[in-house]
Amino acid sequence: MEPVVCEKLTKRYGEVVAVQDLDLVVRAGEVYGFLGPNGAGKTTTLRMLLGLVRPTGGKVLLHGRPPGDLSGVGAMIEGPAFYPYLSGRDNLRVLASYAGVEARRIDVVLDLVDLAARSRHKYATYSLGMKQRLGVAAALLKDPTLLILDEPTNGLDPAGMADMRALIRRLGAAGSTVLISSHLLAEVSQICDRVGIIARGQLIEENSVAELRGAAGLRIQATPVEHAASWLRLVLGTAAVTVVDGGLDVTVDPARAGEINESLVKAGVSVSELRPRERDLEQVFLELTGGESNGR
Amino acid sequence: MVGSFRAELVKLTKRPAVWLLLGIALALGALFAYVIPYLGATTGTAGPTADRGLAAVLPASIVGNTLAGYPVFLGALLVVLGVLFVGGEYGWGAWKTVLTQGPSRGAVLAGKLSVLTLAALGFVLAIFLMGTVASLLIAAAEDASMTFPSAFDILRGIGAGWLIATMWTMFGAVLGILLRGVALAVGLGLVWMLVVQNLISELAAPLLPWVDSAQRGLPGPGAGSLVSSLGAPVGTPGVEAVLSGGPATVVVAAYLVGFVALGAVVLRRRDIL
Incomplete structure (x- = not known):
């Protein structure tokens, strides 16, 4: 049974479409990253x-069950939200009562997020990072x-970011499914x-992540660069070669690096660098999302 | 449901604002129901309530005297309690934290309203205890009778106080849900309690016969009539005898049920944003 399945999920607020026909499957045991610019519909989907x-x-x-039954599901949505007049521990105590979880889980999760020392202090006195960690502790209660x-x-x-990522990776490694x-x-690419x-x-x-990034071709530094470009366009086709920052980005199987090098040298070009070129994730992201933030 | 009740109980008892409200209710109750009438009866000049005299603050009058505050000023404090306890969940964005732990909205609301009902009883008992102590002190100082009403009258008075107090907390709770927060809900709740109710009964009802009949179906006059039927002195703000005890109880109980039902329906249907 897949932990998360969405089919044609749609949410409209009047005329505004927040989420449209979203199909999403998260497989058991994986850490799935839901990536998008501000306002893309991530939080609405999670809600x-x-x-x-x-x-x-x-x-x-x-x-396999419709929303409503959240046994075995822990969540933190859009930042932590707790009762400021209660201590961190009392906040978790309250939530453990709602969840029907034994009180001894409270110490376990406080240790997991490294908040045990400050657990008796009022939530209102916590730093943003501590609030965030308490949010994760609450999500782990069950x-x-x-x-x-x-x-x-x-x-x-x-x-704090590094700690949080390490915690998420640990949870993923321990067999939890994480979205x-x-x-x-x-x-996202790290976790x-x-x-x-x-x-x-x-x-x-x-x-x-690996496929998204993809090994898209070769990066070549060569002189004279124009001569190298026109030679490779002749060999590989016009669309495969672009001149970027005084070098060449070539769309070709990186395994052909030796052959390309030999061909360039034979054509009288001096090659100073030749390496596989990964797609820059940021580039991929901006291309895919049209480079816009919907946050407005 | 049991878990939600336990959670809500911790939230209520550990919240300083709740104790502050109780403290204010006790202090104001003692001041306006006992200290000022007592000083008026023993040292004051003729005023609108001077004729009540010492009898009003002795143990024999405890039921009516402690109930007199519920139609308006104690009621207003209870509305604030209801709003704080439910509206706070919106203000802090805590609904999502609570609901993602798994309980249904119905279970959380049931826990919340049960705890509010219990808090209303605690409130009524505390006010009654304050009245007991104050009236005994006055009786001792004036060497007057220390006889209390019958146990039945006392229990009936506490029951009526509890019913009215619970109705007002539910009014606050439903305002918190409808307006998704604290500030506007408290503001509008108090405008209703302290301004609109008075305008209706003092200004509109004497002028227009249909307003006079309609106001019999409103919660404030219902509460005022109920406490009046149990001996609360007419002339205290909000205490009025527009209905007899039985129908007044029905009106107050109907509002209580109506507020709970409305709150439950709206909370169930709306998205938690």
Whole structure:
């Protein structure tokens, strides 16, 4: 049973379409990155998964069940939200009561997010990073097999971000299925097994990080560059060669590097560098999303 | 449901604002139901309520005297309690945190409203205890009778107070849900309690016969009539005898049920944003 299945999921607010015909499957045990610019529909989708927002159309199944039954599912949506007059520990105590979880889980999750030392202090006195960690602790209370985290590193300093990513990777390695949303490419590429890219409410690409990045060809530094370019255009076709920053980006199987090198040398070109060129993820992202932020 | 009740109980009892409201209710109740009438009866000059005299603040009058505050000023504090307890979830964005732990909206609301009902009882008992202590102190100081009403009258009074107090907290709760927050809900709730109710009963009802009949179906006059039937002195703001005890109880109970039903329906249907 797949932990998350969305079919043709749609949410409209009047005329505004927040999510449209979204098909999404998260497989058991994977860390899935839900990537998109601000306002693309990520949070609305996650809210529909959790039953907070009712879809206008389509279907959602968590562990094969319609939203409403959240046993085995932990989540933090759009930043942490707790009771400021309670301590971190009391906040978790309250949530453990709602969840029907034994109180001893509280110490376990506080340790997991490294918040035990400050757990008796009022939530109102916490830094943004501590609030975020308490949010993750709350999401882990049920020892979930499916963890849904919406922008979990928002507001964290670099060390906090690294800790959070390490925690998510640990959870993934321990067999939990994790669905995280993010607008940070680097983050997703570090943590996730697979990535879905959403823009304007639609899933526009779904792939593994490696496939998304892809080995797209060769980067060549050669002189004279114009001569090299025209020679390669002759050999590989016009569309395969572009001159970028005084070098050549060539769309060709990187395994042909030796052959290309030999051919260039024979043509009287001096080659100073020749290496496989990975697609820049940011470039991929901007191409796919049309380079826009829907945050407005 | 049991888990939600436990969670809500922790949230209520650990919230400083709740104790502040109770403290204010006790202080104002003691001041306006006992201290000022007592000083008026013993040292004051002729005023609108001077004729009540010492009898109004002695133990024999405890039921009516402590109930007199519920139609308006204690009621207003209870509306604030209801709004804070439910509207706060929107203000802090905590609904999503609570609901993603798994309980249904119905279970959370049931837990919340049960705890509010219990809080209303605690509130009524605390006010009654304050009245007991104050009236005994006055009776001792004036060497007057320390006889309390019968146990039945006392229980009936506490029951009526509880019913009205719960109705007002539910009014606050439903305002919190409808307006998804605290500020506007408290503001509009208090405008209704302190301004609109008065305008209707003091200004509109004497002028227009149909307003006079319609106001019998409103919660404030219902509460005012109920406490009046149990001995609350007419002339206290909000205390009026537009209905007899039985119909007044029905009106107050109907609003209580109506507020709960409306809150439940709206919370169930709306998206949690």
